[in-house]
Amino acid sequence: MPLKCKPDSNGNTSASPQENGFSDSHPPLNSEKAVQELIQQPLLQGIDDHLFEFSEALRTVAKALRQVAEAKASAQAEAAEWKRRYELEKSRNLQLEQKVLSQERNTESNEEKPKELGEKKKVLDEVAEQSERCCGKNDICSHEVLQDGKPDSNSSVTPRKVMRKASFKLAWCCKGDRTDQHKHDIVSFEKGNITTAERSSKQISLKWESPPKTVLILTKPNSVAVQILCSEMVRWLKEQKNLKIFVEPRVQSELLAESAYYDFVKTWEDEEEILLLHTKVDLIVTLGGDGTVLWAASMFKGPVPPIVPFSLGSLGFMTPFHSEHYREYLDSILRGPMSITLRHRLQCHVVRDAAKSEYDNEGPILVLNEVTIDRGISSFLTNLECYCDNNFITCVQGDGLILSTTSGSTAYSLAAGGSMVHPQVPAILFTPICPHSLSFRPLILPEHVTIRVQVPFNSRSHAWASFDGKDRKCLAPGDALVCSMATWPVPTACQVDSTTDFFRSIHDGLHWNLRKTQSFDGPRE
């Protein structure tokens, strides 16, 4: 029976002795019922306390287990990356050693001529130079990343015989400086002063070392204009440039339905072949809007060949090439050099509380724009605990949170009040969606951090994660999303250079800060 409360002289409420069954005239122990209540009351209280403590302890253990699982997964990912680099370096060295050996076999006498000695030294120097040239450590070496023609050593896919890819070099350059050396020093110490020796993100230029031979064309579905341009472009690339052409199975069927002439166009049959596409394709052409660029990037879970995005959508923030001039553009790109934007991607893991020590078995998801955690169809506020390198950032109470790349800064993050950031800036944007607070400002975090977004155990509702606006996944209370910068960027060709293209997009695409100019014929100081 619930106890009724009445206020005392101080206004506090307490149960009266009569109402709680204990009165002066009937001492408590005289009543069997009262005895039962007396015995049970402190006992229940004790059990509740113990249960509470026990559940708190369980939560702490679960949290510790989750942290261990996260640390383990990130160590495993790092180890796999080191292993991949090691294998790559080993096979490179082996190739070069074999080159030296075959040269030695060709030498007729044991007395090597000075010229041969010189050549041998050159090859050995090449070995040394290559191992020095790669960024090593934790840097992303564009040479290694983009010239990598080998399937991922972790991949479960059996490597098949692959075509040779065109090789190329990437070089940082700024106005007046077209050096093609990799430079890694960010600071130098001169007379005790710290100075910036080299900027990390200069304009990047791609120079082919051998001509590209294979092009993959990806198209927006369901568009007649795209279909017409695609068949015209395929014909031109084959007849004028003699290139091998890959398209999606859907597009191959469309082309063959149009004419049997297109029987030279190649495609793939299963997911395994898609995983190996980066070893065959020198260049990707996209025909559509930004969504088609996102689609192209999502097909490549590892290295991505350079993308040339032609604009056949309405906004086209990442598609600077106008389709009507495709011949001139492709002509110049196939000859090289071309400016590229290395667009960073985020790598996301869903950590299930139910699995405790296991990452979601679907593996990491790479996004070019953003990962969004929102309330889905639930009408409750989302309640998301956010950590940056295990430091508590804040609890997002609102419609959700966007973790965006700088390329995605002009997409959903912008609509939620985030800053627009040049795509070459290496950073992660932390932008709340409709936060129910007056002081929540968006953040921009450095590229090296790991962000964890946790749905609390006591959350009233589930949250939903979506990746570049697709593949929604439910996050139950206790689940978390862990996000960090991915190793594999997306190189997109620039029409002019990344800065000119960026400003052109925000002016032409978003009409940024457009206002009628004030007339000059008003009052003056």
Ligand SMILES: NC(=O)c1ccc[n+]([C@@H]2O[C@H](COP(=O)([O-])OP(=O)(O)OC[C@H]3O[C@@H](n4cnc5c(N)ncnc54)[C@H](O)[C@@H]3O)[C@@H](O)[C@H]2O)c1
């Ligand atoms: N409120 C919003 O602004 C909102 C809501 C949901 C999704 N989105 C964005 O849509 C993206 C998916 O694009 P889609 O084409 O597949 O879906 P979509 O067809 O719904 O198009 C979304 C719009 O966002 C634009 N867009 C996409 N990426 C951009 C970028 N990096 N910079 C500037 N604009 C960009 C596209 O051009 C398009 O106009 C998501 O990654 C998300 O960023 C935005």
Ligand SMILES: Nc1ncnc2c1ncn2[C@@H]1O[C@H](COP(=O)(O)OP(=O)(O)OP(=O)(O)O)[C@@H](O)[C@H]1O
């Ligand atoms: N090759 C493809 N296969 C399947 N879906 C695709 C493919 N290319 C694009 N899409 C999807 O089609 C949708 C529309 O594509 P896209 O954004 O390129 O065109 P758009 O909407 O006309 O352009 P804009 O947004 O600039 O108006 C996107 O959701 C995208 O994910």
